[in-house]
Amino acid sequence: MAKKSEVLNTINVPRTNHEAIKKYMGIAAEHKIALMMHGTFGIGKSAVVKQWAKMRAKELGLEYSDDMNDVNNEKKFVAIVINLHQFDVSGFWLPVFVDGKYDQLINDMFPLKGKGVIFFDEINLAPNMVQANAYQFILDRRLGKYNVPTGYSVFAAGNTTSDNAHIHEMATPLKNRMMHYMLNVPTAKEWAENYAIDHKIDHRIINFLYFAEHYVHKYDADITENVYGIPTPRSWEFTSKVIAGISSDGKDGGTLYDLVAANIGTECAREFVSFVNLSQNIDIDQIFKTETMDVPTEIDRIYALMSAMISYYTKKPELVVTFTKLAMMFKSEHTIILLKQAKSYVPDFVKELKAKDDALFSKVSKKYIKLLI
Numbered sequence: 001m002a003k004k005s006e007v008l009n010t011i012n013v014p015r016t017n018h019e020a021i022k023k024y025m026g027i028a029a030e031h032k033i034a035l036m037m038h039g040t041f042g043i044g045k046s047a048v049v050k051q052w053a054k055m056r057a058k059e060l061g062l063e064y065s066d067d068m069n070d071v072n073n074e075k076k077f078v079a080i081v082i083n084l085h086q087f088d089v090s091g092f093w094l095p096v097f098v099d100g101k102y103d104q105l106i107n108d109m110f111p112l113k114g115k116g117v118i119f120f121d122e123i124n125l126a127p128n129m130v131q132a133n134a135y136q137f138i139l140d141r142r143l144g145k146y147n148v149p150t151g152y153s154v155f156a157a158g159n160t161t162s163d164n165a166h167i168h169e170m171a172t173p174l175k176n177r178m179m180h181y182m183l184n185v186p187t188a189k190e191w192a193e194n195y196a197i198d199h200k201i202d203h204r205i206i207n208f209l210y211f212a213e214h215y216v217h218k219y220d221a222d223i224t225e226n227v228y229g230i231p232t233p234r235s236w237e238f239t240s241k242v243i244a245g246i247s248s249d250g251k252d253g254g255t256l257y258d259l260v261a262a263n264i265g266t267e268c269a270r271e272f273v274s275f276v277n278l279s280q281n282i283d284i285d286q287i288f289k290t291e292t293m294d295v296p297t298e299i300d301r302i303y304a305l306m307s308a309m310i311s312y313y314t315k316k317p318e319l320v321v322t323f324t325k326l327a328m329m330f331k332s333e334h335t336i337i338l339l340k341q342a343k344s345y346v347p348d349f350v351k352e353l354k355a356k357d358d359a360l361f362s363k364v365s366k367k368y369i370k371l372l373i
Contacts, residue, residue, distance in 0.1 A: 013180040018044060018194055021181055022052045028179055029056070029117075029153035034138045036123070036156040039183035042232025043217060044195060045157040046081070048183070049119050051195075053079040060115060071111050078116035080109060084123050084134065110143075115151030124158035124170050132174075139177040185217040191233050192337070197344045202240040203314075207307040208275045209236070210337065211300050215268050229265030239263040247280065279304040284312045288322050295329055302330070306338055314345045320352045324360055332367075339368055 028035035037045050057064040057077030066079040141148040188209040196206050209216050215231045242259045261269035282305055287293045296302055313323040327338040342349045354361040
């Protein structure tokens with residue numbers, strides 16, 4: 001018998017990443033075909049649907065919204081998230097009697113007009129009888145008398161059997177009503193560039209994961225004992241929120257280690273705190289004062305130095321020229337990471353660099369123009 005951790009490799013659908021799936025979502029939407037993403041937990045399946053919806057809203061000149069109060073607002077592109085497992089068998093509609101005759105009143109979460117996306121999140125957590133409600137909805141874009149507006153796309157997502165998520169196997173007729181893709185766990189680079197940097201995830205986390213990529217998502221489905229703290233992109237985002245402004249010296253009302261371990265587990269927390277300590281032990285004041293440094297060769301020290309530089313610069317954005325000169329001393333791949341983080345964490349980075357040292361700005365632009373526009 002195959003191990004649970006090997007099941008992912010047996011699913012007969014194409015594997016893809018978070019950027020490519022948005023292209024496939026667009027194709028599915030164009031042809032009014034439902035699309036389902038399979039993938040392990042915490043990797044951003046729901047987030048990528050919202051990213052696609054925001055991108056589509058911009059293309060249509062509409063305002064993005066995920067507020068249920070905006071359903072039927074034709075000035076907005078609405079992302080409607082339906083957690084199917086929270087419904088009972090008749091949860092899509094209410095039975096009513098009009099003039100003595102039985103009729104169905106559709107649940108008011110479903111739109112009657114406008115544009116947007118209807119997203120069945122964690123669809124395979126719902127019992128099979130509840131999943132059956134989605135048969136006609138997904139294939140024919142209708143349910144009884146209700147018709148999905150032509151401006152709406154239908155997507156779904158669900159965990160895999162190897163996730164210990166207590167999912168219900170989808171009936172074959174329901175599977176056959178959708179396009180299917182397996183969404184990969186993002187690499188550290190993919191998560192940083194396509195999500196984490198733009199969402200202001202703590203730079204210590206981003207640079208740590210560039211160094212320790214195996215901790216982006218680490219879960220062994222074959223371990224039998226209870227495991228609570230699990231590193232995933234989702235739990236790293238939680239971690240980022242609770243450690244904001246917290247150093248590793250324990251002077252902030254709680255230790256960095258405890259806060260990190262509560263989200264991603266003790267093993268990873270120990271390595272993360274060691275990385276932060278390594279970064280904090282760098283004499284970054286001297287480096288910025290002299291505008292000189294020896295770039296280390298060890299990968300952990302490289303990212304620790306980068307983390308220290310970003311931390312220092314965000315607190316002293318007036319040192320934009322010095323920061324940029326130092327960033328240019330690294331290999332190109334590391335310079336790119338530094339410049340992307342600087343642009344995200346300090347919104348005026350580009351404008352201030354150009355204003356204070358136009359020659360340096362021009363030099364950087366020639367090599368990294370895409371980062372500065």
